Amino acid sequence: MKDHAIEVRGLTKRYGHRIAVDELTFAVPRGTIVGLLGPNGAGKSTTLRTIVGLLAPTSGEALIDGVAFSALADPASHVGVHMDGFGFEAGISARRHLEICRLASGAPRSRVDEVLAEVGLTADAHRRVKTFSTGMAQRLGLATALIGSPRTLVLDEPANGLDPDGIRWLRGFLRDFAERGGTVLIASHQLAELEQVVDEVVIIRRRALFSGRLDDLVTRDSDTLESRYFELVEGASA
Template sequence: MIEVTHLVKRHGSKTVVDDVSFTAMPGRVTGFLGPNGAGKSSTLRILLGLDRPTSGTALVDGVAYRSLDRPLQRVGAMLDGPGANKGRTARAHLRWVAQSNAIPTSRVEEVLALTGLQGAAGKRIGAFSLGMGQRLGIATALLGDPGILVLDEPTNGLDPDGIRWMRGFLRSLADAGKTVLLSSHLMSEMEDTADDIVVIVRGHVVASGAGSEVLGDHASLEEAFFALTDARTEYGARAEHPDPEGRDR
């Protein structure tokens, strides 16, 4: 499982993550939802050992990511796309990542098949569409057959068929007992995919629980989201306290 407890991150005088706590459980897709600049990426970077918290903890199976031995076999992650050298082929990229974490190279062909990239395995990544790049990012995250997956905007750039595939694929991973933490700002997709939802705005968690609990009496997650975040986001704050000189900053 993933357990984030009283997490705080400050950059100078600016607090970007402010006392954030939530859990993501095995066998469930947990949606991490918020507008741009809400603190989602900062939280995930701390969880994955790419940044240090000011205070609080972000643990995977009770351990900090930095303390994991062969981390790709415990946690698979995709932040900011596939993160691959564009001059390499998909197969070469996956083989390099596998070797770096003592993962059998036979696993490369398995994840290529799982993500539908067999036909593009010999293609250079620089020629990939955005959607193919997202699939490669998922394939990389799955290389170590980890029990935990952390995915940031995995549907970015996918067409409707790709989004439907991703939704079903993430569901199958959770049904196999994996912990899936999915960050996004796409509310309609999150409503169709996530079992549990955490809503973060301006570094604060404003709602957390099963999807039905977060929706409450609202007709949709989008409606619930705006009810929770109105006047907390940059645009809501402008509407509530407009610039007296009419300027849009």
């Protein structure tokens, strides 16, 4: 088993004459939480979507457990995904949504109750998704990502809509997941919150501006992830 759960190697994605990602390279070590950061339009969503097989790279590659997503024999056991644009059928219950996902992933029937409990939605299992708050929908999205018992999670802004208690819960959940050997790649604009949970950061603006341990980025007492992020992003050409 390789040391990296995710590897992005020389990834380039073009849309006509526009370059969304340009020769991007980074790795996500197993058992870590890695934050993917960058301003709007920096290529974060393109990168995540390429990693999980929703987009084909123009050149380069994105690997999960050493192979492209399309080559994974049982993808739900390798990676769970929660991203903007992954909507729910509003008229069905949370339980029904997860049951459909369970059947698609080949997970055992017991997994539905397990993930509902993991994300704190057991009492709301029979509510229709259209009645959910944004924070509850985020928890349901995380439950969906977990349904196949994956070793790696790829999450896009999972704290959006969560109240302070929910954000604290998410932080604890992700840390526990990593301590049990799981890996998390998380894209977020909430820099102060990310600083409390990530082990490593990847800052991009089409290319990688920094990729490494948080401690190697925030080296001075006066440094914060936010201050170093803006130094790098504002110093990079648009």
